[in-house]
Amino acid sequence: xxxxxxxxxxxxxxxxxxxxxxxxxxxxxxxxxxxxxxxxxxxxxxxxxxxxxxxxxxxxxxxxxxxxxxxxxxxxxxxxxxxxxxxxxxxxxxxxxxxxxxxxxxxxxxxxxxxxxxxxxxxxxxxxxxxxxxxxxxxx
Numbered sequence: 652x653x654x655x656x657x658x659x660x661x662x663x664x665x666x667x668x669x670x671x672x673x674x675x676x677x678x679x680x681x682x683x684x685x686x687x688x689x690x691x692x693x694x695x696x697x698x699x700x701x702x703x704x705x706x707x708x709x710x711x712x713x714x715x716x717x718x719x720x721x722x723x724x725x726x727x728x729x730x731x732x733x734x735x736x737x738x739x740x741x742x743x744x745x746x747x748x749x750x751x752x753x754x755x756x757x758x759x760x761x762x763x764x765x766x767x768x769x770x771x772x773x774x775x776x777x778x779x780x781x782x783x784x785x786x787x788x789x790x791x
Contacts, residue, residue, distance in 0.1 A: 652770060654678040658697070660690040660704040660716065661732065666755070670703065673759050685709070687716040694720060701766065702729035705755075706740070714747040721748050728769050732757060 657674055661667045662685045671681045682697055684690035687710050690702075702720065704713035717729050730751035731744040744752050750769045753762060 652767065654680060655700040655766070655770075656680045656698065657682075657701045657703060658690060658693060658699040659683045660685070660687070660702065660708065660713065662686065662705065662707075662709050666705075666732075666757070669759075670757065670762070673762070677763065687711045687713075687719070690716055691719060691723070694724065700728065701769065702727055703732060704729060706731055706733040706735070706744070714743055717747045717749060730762075730765055730769055 654677075657679050659667055659670050659674075659681060660683070661670070664685070667683050667685070671683055674681050682693050682699070684693050685708075687708050690704070702717065704716055706713040708716065713731055713733075717727070717731075720727050727748065729749045730753060731747075731749040732753055732755055733740060733744075734755045736754050741752050751765045753765055
């Protein structure tokens, strides 16, 4: 599969660095941000194919970020990264438009598998209610 342009948003710099190195090593182009505001600023000048976002960001949640980016740019693929493994979080991620959901610490092999799986999912779209109206992804 062709390389992706990936935007990683995580305020934990070690995680950000590790994910960046791994994904660059797999041929992807990567930009990073530590806050939702930085991510939006980066997205303005950098068309990306995939968002990898922590859900707990310093300035607002990754859910809010995904909704904002989708309002600005339309259809976006995304994988949520979180330390919380509960059905309510998975449902909230799906509703915000994320096609994938991974627990931290991120298993790097699982991340590569998830990226490939998300490539296959039709890009979700939202209407005025903010809910995704694509086929529901199956979160583990």
